[in-house]
Amino acid sequence: MTSAPGYGAVSYWLETAGDLSPRPALDGSTRADVAILGAGYTGLWTAYELLRREPSLDIVILEKDIAGYGASGRNGGWCTSDSGASLSLLTRRFGRDSARRAQLAMYSAVDEVGRVAAAEGIDAAFRKGGKLSVARGAAQLPALREAHEEQLHAGFRDRCTVLDAAELSERVRIHGAVAALFSLDCAVIHPGRLVRGLADVVVRRGARLYERTPITQWEGGAHPVLRTTTGEVRASTIVLAAEAYLSQLPSLRRAVLPVYSLIVLTEPVDDDRWNAVGWEGHECISSMRLTVDYLSRTDDARIVVGGRGAPYRFGSTMDETLAHHAATHASLRQMLPAWFPSLGDVGFSHAWGGAVAIPRDFIPQIRHDRRSGVAMAYGYTGHGVAFAQLAGQTLAELILEEQSELTSLPFVGHVSRRWEPEPLRWVGVRAAQAGLARVDARQGRKRPPRRRSLAERLVNR
Numbered sequence: 001m002t003s004a005p006g007y008g009a010v011s012y013w014l015e016t017a018g019d020l021s022p023r024p025a026l027d028g029s030t031r032a033d034v035a036i037l038g039a040g041y042t043g044l045w046t047a048y049e050l051l052r053r054e055p056s057l058d059i060v061i062l063e064k065d066i067a068g069y070g071a072s073g074r075n076g077g078w079c080t081s082d083s084g085a086s087l088s089l090l091t092r093r094f095g096r097d098s099a100r101r102a103q104l105a106m107y108s109a110v111d112e113v114g115r116v117a118a119a120e121g122i123d124a125a126f127r128k129g130g131k132l133s134v135a136r137g138a139a140q141l142p143a144l145r146e147a148h149e150e151q152l153h154a155g156f157r158d159r160c161t162v163l164d165a166a167e168l169s170e171r172v173r174i175h176g177a178v179a180a181l182f183s184l185d186c187a188v189i190h191p192g193r194l195v196r197g198l199a200d201v202v203v204r205r206g207a208r209l210y211e212r213t214p215i216t217q218w219e220g221g222a223h224p225v226l227r228t229t230t231g232e233v234r235a236s237t238i239v240l241a242a243e244a245y246l247s248q249l250p251s252l253r254r255a256v257l258p259v260y261s262l263i264v265l266t267e268p269v270d271d272d273r274w275n276a277v278g279w280e281g282h283e284c285i286s287s288m289r290l291t292v293d294y295l296s297r298t299d300d301a302r303i304v305v306g307g308r309g310a311p312y313r314f315g316s317t318m319d320e321t322l323a324h325h326a327a328t329h330a331s332l333r334q335m336l337p338a339w340f341p342s343l344g345d346v347g348f349s350h351a352w353g354g355a356v357a358i359p360r361d362f363i364p365q366i367r368h369d370r371r372s373g374v375a376m377a378y379g380y381t382g383h384g385v386a387f388a389q390l391a392g393q394t395l396a397e398l399i400l401e402e403q404s405e406l407t408s409l410p411f412v413g414h415v416s417r418r419w420e421p422e423p424l425r426w427v428g429v430r431a432a433q434a435g436l437a438r439v440d441a442r443q444g445r446k447r448p449p450r451r452r453s454l455a456e457r458l459v460n461r
């Protein structure tokens with residue numbers, strides 16, 4: 001049996017991640033060296049990396065539902081070396097050398113997820129098949145060329161290859177594809193088994209994980225503290241590891257924008273149909289359109305189709321109904337036959353969603369303020385599977401006052417400006433969401449956009 005209150009229904013990944021029975025909630029108050037808010041990848045990797053360096057540390061993790069309830073138990077399963085901020089954005093903001101170092105660290109983070117999962121016996125189905133960014137139609141070719149040039153400019157010629165239509169179809173046969181950029185540094189994982197496995201590992205290593213324990217207040221200063229309605233945890237350092245949910249916490253409401261990203265999952269696909277499609281390399285696949293779309297193969301022969309999210313809700317409201325936005329799920333189901341006409345009769349078994357956290361400048365941030373004892377990492381814009389590993393290592397080193405290549409990355413200490421207050425935020429975000437969809441629709445009609453729309457100006461600023 002899974003557990004009350006039906007955590008298995010949150011996503012296919014949690015449904016197939018084993019026992020979900022909640023661990024005991026915090027009863028009263030306690031003390032720790034480090035207290036972590038949130039048992040997703042960020043919180044758990046931070047605990048893991050701290051304990052790996054200092055096994056005697058007393059670490060408490062407080063989770064409002066169960067480990068993996070947030071994006072870490074719901075995502076698309078791409079363990080990608082993209083950080084959410086493009087190489088060209090990082091280059092513009094921090095210079096070529098810093099952008100390159102950030103990218104190299106992301107390459108390592110992808111491998112580190114696979115390495116630790118194997119070393120700790122976590123059955124995360126890690127499989128590094130690379131990534132195909134596909135131009136579906138001539139209108140998407142300029143974006144593909146731009147992505148390739150970005151890699152060449154940063155000196156990563158050896159990590160990516162352009163494939164023409166024939167070369168691509170030797171790997172996977174995608175309707176309407178005219179070319180693709182293949183990059184090596186991306187793996188697929190089973191997100192639920194990774195996050196639940198990590199939770200077991202840190203508990204085995206001595207961390208105290210309290211589930212169904214919502215934090216209502218936090219405070220830094222001389223005595224950093226995380227508070228529940230019935231108690232508190234005082235610690236030398238508190239780590240706020242709640243990503244999109246940070247927007248619901250006092251004094252962080254405008255730090256990130258919570259935007260719901262949605263997924264549908266097929267029934268297992270039979271061998272004959274796989275033979276028609278190819279895709280033996282298990283590459284992660286997306287197109288070059290502006291609104292997100294992506295597909296991947298699971299280790300049990302299903303296809304994940306993910307993409308465009310639900311409309312932004314006024315006041316950064318987070319609400320599970322947004323994870324089940326019917327019109328978005330319907331449009332995702334239509335993607336499969338459009339990409340693979342021979343799979344048109346394959347049925348869908350699951351649909352879910354979750355919130356990603358978008359910082360105002362699209363650059364993820366990792367910081368530890370020694371004076372206030374507050375550490376945090378967030379703003380991954382839907383790219384947190386590998387990034388959270390990097391963030392966990394970096395936060396551990398910052399908290400333990402170690403200096404390394406990681407602690408000098410441009411994400412460290414970076415602070416994005418806050419999102420606008422409402423109603424400006426709602427008006428701007430809704431306009432951008434609609435604008436991006438309009439640009440994609442024009443590309444779908446095979447005519448490149450004639451002039452820059454509001455959305456293009458927003459994303460290309």
Ligand SMILES: Cc1cc2nc3c(=O)[nH]c(=O)nc-3n(C[C@H](O)[C@H](O)[C@H](O)COP(=O)(O)OP(=O)(O)OC[C@H]3O[C@@H](n4cnc5c(N)ncnc54)[C@H](O)[C@@H]3O)c2cc1C
Nearest residue numbers: 038040041042064070071072075076078215354383384385
């Ligand atoms: C649908 C979807 C698809 C995605 N696809 C990909 C992908 O393919 N590749 C990729 O790299 N990234 C992807 N992402 C993003 C990635 O999943 C996240 O960036 C990553 O999981 C963030 O991890 P986290 O630990 O920081 O946050 P979370 O996993 O959200 O963890 C935060 C935790 O904090 C808990 N919490 C919140 N508030 C409180 C509180 N007040 N008190 C106590 N606990 C609290 C939550 O319950 C949650 O468990 C996707 C995200 C979604 C939603």
